Amino acid sequence: MNTITTGTFAADDSLQRLEQLAGISQRLLEKARALGASQAEVSCSEDRGLDVNVRLGEVETVESTHDRGIAVTVYFGQRKGSASTADLQESSLEATVAQACAIARHTEDDAAAGLADAALMARDFPDLDTWHPWALEAHHAVDLALACEAAGRADARIANSDGASVATAQSLSVYANSHGFIGRERSSHHSIGCALIAGQGDGMQRDGWYSSAIARADLQDPEAIGRRAAERTVARLQPRSLPTGQVPVLFAAEVARSLIGHLLSAVSGGALYRRASFLLDSAGTQLFPDWFAIDERPLLRHGLRSCAFDGEGVATRDSALVSGGVLQRYVLGSYSARRLGLQTTANAGGVHNLKVAANAGDLPSMLSGMGTGLLVTELMGQGVNGVTGDYSRGAGGFWIENGQIAWPVDGITIAGNLKQMFATIEAVGSDVDTRSHVSTGSILVGRMTVAGDD
Structure with missing residues (x-):
């Protein structure tokens, strides 16, 4: 198997990417202002992840993801327009702002539309310990999933399997608006799960178990998850x-x-x-x-x-x-x-x-x-x-x-x-x-x- 990893953001790289997303958001706000918007807000995100699925001891899927998105919302008084893109080229960003402005000019006034009040914006940004990336290679993820399923299938009463999965994801996001607010977030999420089938024919029962957390260290062991899935499935028989x-x-x-x-x-x-x-x-x-x-x-x-x-x-x-x-x-x-x-x-x-x-x-x-x-x-x-x-x-x-x-x-x-x-x-x-x-x-x-x- 070729080596595939999550493409995990390194600690310094994630901070650099956040600053790049913050810079993009600021440029988009300036473009919206130049086009006549009275208020504007921008959300930028970049996500990376790895998702592996196995069934009956064989690999079914290995999916590595790297997604990003830019969403722009503008207000002309109390008329609102929104547009989005995943293309970071300057021409695409300009076109996205222009599209949001065009939409706003053709919508009706809405008395409740607009940014949240400027006085309510956050000013303190404590470290909330939500960033625990897992540099997981695909072959290791497969091994974990196989171990999880095998532990569940070790129970002789388990007749079949719906498979086991291992997933990890990291997300960077920036929200900025024309009040001068800019907020940055880093978060991670990981999971291991297994679903099993016990019994035969009309008497079959399906159940499972999973563990999920923001840090790898907080996940249950794969074998324990598999055994718990088996216990839950067998308990449903008859x-x-x-x-x-x-x-x-x-x-x-x-x-x-x-x-x-x-x-x-x-x-x-x-x-x-x-x-x-x-x-x-x-x-x-x-x-x-x-x-x-x-x-x-x-x-x-x-x-x-x-x-x-x-x-x-x-x-x-x-x-x-x-x-x-x-x-x-x-x-x-x-x-x-x-x-x-x-x-x-x-x-x-x-x-x-x-x-x-x-x-x-x-x-x-x-x-x-x-x-x-x-x-x-x-x-x-x-x-x-x-x-x-x-x-x-x-x-x-x-x-x-x-x-x-x-x-x-x-x-x-x-x-x-x-x-x-x-x-x-x-x-x-x-x-x-x-x-x-x-x-x-x-x-x-x-x-x-x-x-x-x-």
């Missing part, structure tokens, strides 16, 4: 359904964060100003039990989504999203904030690191506390109505009796209403899944409808 009824439902940590995702969707500015959310006018109201809390920590060192500024250059800060069970604020960028008559919450581009406070122990202790009910480890489908909050999704997992796993469960639907589900959360575990910027343990909802065999 599933049963359940009679329809109402039972406590414990969402395992790896799926519990989807509940927080539904909350975020409902309190995001876009859903609110379109009046397409079941949580309209909910800021300041009690949505959860009085012990429940979610904090956003964008300045967390070594966090998966840490940054000193949001997608508009607004300074981020630690703040509560939910405190004492009460929704403290919405999730807003400047545009949605203006549409709602509010101020941005420095969430242009999304939330940063969310921490859901625990009030319970690990998963075994939560199972013991629940006694009898359903442990959900897999969710399927998109049966969530953002306007009404109605929730209905296919699910798989395990039936729990006397605090212990009794048998695997498949082919069921769990249903409820998110507002009611939030209000009846009984516990959040300490078994935090660290693979997401939404950091939560397992979440126990007191009662939901489970639809299976009657």
Whole structure:
């Protein structure tokens, strides 16, 4: 095999490339000003990565990537135009600015359009420890993937494999605007995963496991990932359904964060100003039990989504999203904030690191506390109505009796209403899944409808 690496940015090279991207952004802002734009903003990015996939002991794909992009947005008063390119030649950059200006001249005025307020721009840029590139050669990545899959397939009950993968990526980005703001970011992300199949014929079950982190040292060992994938897959063999009824439902940590995702969707500015959310006018109201809390920590060192500024250059800060069970604020960028008559919450581009406070122990202790009910480890489908909050999704997992796993469960639907589900959360575990910027343990909802065999 030819030697292929990620093309990882060396430490000095990455800083040099950031300065080059910063220089490009400044030239583009000057061109926009020269063409009559009253405001402008530029986003520049450059990404490098390596992605390897193997299956049944053979290499399937080896992909090395090197991508870049330049996006320009200009404002003529309150008329907006945007254009983008991946070509860094001066003629292409000039044409991109000209295209954005032409678009702006033909759009309608929008009272909420424009840059975020200049007074809100970030001025401090601490080192948040998000840059840990991995100089991974393709043959080494293949070896890691093969070792991961082999460890999983060592279990005689594993009949087949959907493969194993190893991926690494590094990203450089610059955001600048005509307020004089310029922000630079370096970030890395790595992952190893495996998906396996157990059983035969109609009795086949598929599951897997993966590890992801911003630093190679934080990843689980490939063999441990493979063994965990096998354990999870074999545990699903010979599933049963359940009679329809109402039972406590414990969402395992790896799926519990989807509940927080539904909350975020409902309190995001876009859903609110379109009046397409079941949580309209909910800021300041009690949505959860009085012990429940979610904090956003964008300045967390070594966090998966840490940054000193949001997608508009607004300074981020630690703040509560939910405190004492009460929704403290919405999730807003400047545009949605203006549409709602509010101020941005420095969430242009999304939330940063969310921490859901625990009030319970690990998963075994939560199972013991629940006694009898359903442990959900897999969710399927998109049966969530953002306007009404109605929730209905296919699910798989395990039936729990006397605090212990009794048998695997498949082919069921769990249903409820998110507002009611939030209000009846009984516990959040300490078994935090660290693979997401939404950091939560397992979440126990007191009662939901489970639809299976009657």
